[in-house]
Amino acid sequence: MNFIEIFKSSIQSLISNKMRSLLTMLGIIIGISSVIAMSAIGKGGEKKITGNLANSGFGVYEITVDEDADEYKSIYSLKKEDIEYIQKNVDGIMAITASVRERIDIRNNLGKEIRRMAVVDSTTPDYEKVDEVEYIEGRPILSVEYEECTPVIVLDHITAKKLFGNKSSLGEKVTIDFKGLYIVKEFTVVGVFRHPDATMNEIGLAPRMPTFTRIPLSQMERLQGTENYETVVVMPEDPTNGKQVLADVIRQLESRNHSDIYEYEEKVSKGSELKSILETLNIFIIFVASISLFVGGIGVMNIMLVSVTERIKEIGIRKAIGAKNNDILFQFLTEAILLSLIGGGIGILMGYVLSYIIGYFISIQPIVSPTIVGMSVIISTLIGLIFGVYPAKQASMLNPIDALRNE
Structure with missing residues (x-):
């Protein structure tokens, strides 16, 4: 199978299980949106506080x-x-x-x-x-x-x-x-x-x-x-x-x-110290929000293992007509990465909207960092790659005869 066929097959598989795919992406969506929103609110709050300090001599x-x-x-x-x-x-x-x-x-x-x-x-x-x-x-x-x-x-x-x-x-x-x-x-x-x-x-x-x-x-x-x-x-x-x-x-x-x-x-010499504390606190908040990404990754792995179990006979048929181990590996890995990327994209959008909603109620102008958005895309891809490897490897190593006999 070439990459285009693998990609199409992965999309069809995700579409055929819409609800399961959505629930799987939910962990990624929540994790990414939390990181984006908390980062934007943290940066906005830092700017607001240091701006107020500036009126008292900070930065002067x-x-x-x-x-x-x-x-x-x-x-x-x-x-x-x-x-x-x-x-x-x-x-x-x-x-x-x-x-x-x-x-x-x-x-x-x-x-x-x-x-x-x-x-x-x-x-x-x-x-x-x-x-x-x-x-x-x-x-x-x-x-x-x-x-x-x-x-x-x-x-x-x-x-x-x-x-x-x-x-x-x-x-x-x-x-x-x-x-x-x-x-x-x-x-x-x-x-x-x-x-x-x-x-x-x-x-x-x-x-x-x-x-x-x-x-x-x-x-x-x-x-x-x-x-x-x-x-x-x-x-x-x-x-x-x-x-x-x-x-x-x-x-x-x-x-x-x-x-x-x-x-x-x-x-105001203490102003720089306070700014450093605010930056450290912002990093800590982002780290805490990132924990949900790990949980989302576990969810991706779990669902992909279930998918492998459900599609054992399909894997056997594909191997029987000439599919290689790498073809099976890349198909399941592509599905896992797509789940994470789509979830990450929705999470970025939700995080952007959520940051402005929260900022409106607490009177803080959020600052969405392009770096954080870029890192979110990379992290989404890595989650699919890392947590999708094991299920994909399991699928690719199946013996075609045993897979065909599976009921």
């Missing part, structure tokens, strides 16, 4: 100068030109910006003042990517306001309420006392954002809330009289590749400034 790195180094000189301070140089010469960076924070006192035009735990961040358009906030009133600082050094400010909503009560703060003037600079300056409020720790405050875990405000970096540079920075913040496009990108940034800085006193640190 701070570059600083080691001022305690013996070779330190003020000329090695991080400068605006360094940032522009890195943007041009290092790939894989989503955002890079100076980070300048000052302790302040803030008061409104009626004299109401906030002194305790008040800080101002000097921001740029890239800073808004690095440290995203949700604006609930007004707007962020505009690019033209950064460029023209406009004295505007945005407040967190708790601070805005302390200063202006239930009245809108947009367009109001606030006076900022820069404690470290001994400078007092008036700013116009253009936006109000949700306080980053508001949720913790609402459940009583953060009763004392710091005051957060933001002004253009260009304003701070003018007030300080310098474009040198102690810290530069970098956000790589791919958080998993962050350390490699930062190593490249450090090399570029060292080459440009002829010094090796630059260093970097992840803002």
Whole structure:
């Protein structure tokens, strides 16, 4: 028999026993769909968690100068030109910006003042990517306001309420006392954002809330009289590749400034550890789901043995008219592989659909990995091959005379 005849014969055999074939494939279908669905939900959950961590500093790195180094000189301070140089010469960076924070006192035009735990961040358009906030009133600082050094400010909503009560703060003037600079300056409020720790405050875990405000970096540079920075913040496009990108940034800085006193640190160092734990947990979940594939394989072997027993006389007739052992072996092996492949195909489709149904109810966007789908196809084939060998071998070794005598 040639391969086409063996294939046709295998298809006819499966069709003639539709219910048995479907029940045999059920183990494979459940196993493959479980692997696909659990992998997609696990990857989606991992992305959602690490995405939330990113808002708290995961995947964001701070570059600083080691001022305690013996070779330190003020000329090695991080400068605006360094940032522009890195943007041009290092790939894989989503955002890079100076980070300048000052302790302040803030008061409104009626004299109401906030002194305790008040800080101002000097921001740029890239800073808004690095440290995203949700604006609930007004707007962020505009690019033209950064460029023209406009004295505007945005407040967190708790601070805005302390200063202006239930009245809108947009367009109001606030006076900022820069404690470290001994400078007092008036700013116009253009936006109000949700306080980053508001949720913790609402459940009583953060009763004392710091005051957060933001002004253009260009304003701070003018007030300080310098474009040198102690810290530069970098956000790589791919958080998993962050350390490699930062190593490249450090090399570029060292080459440009002829010094090796630059260093970097992840803002949330535990974030990488948590991501590693999530990846390990995802692998474990996939492994547990894969156990059902083994059970499905046992089912394929069991049914194929039953099929061999039922078709002993057919095997005897085929051998009597010239079929060789290999012909019988390949026919039963082909049937087993077809059972697994068809079951695997249905399982992939069901797993894809199931992942989106589960994701909808638990608010997770599933990520179906092409690698997992490809592996599922390979595994389906291997299950048919491995668990179909023994029954096929048993069938091929039957003695034709004994097979014909079988009742």
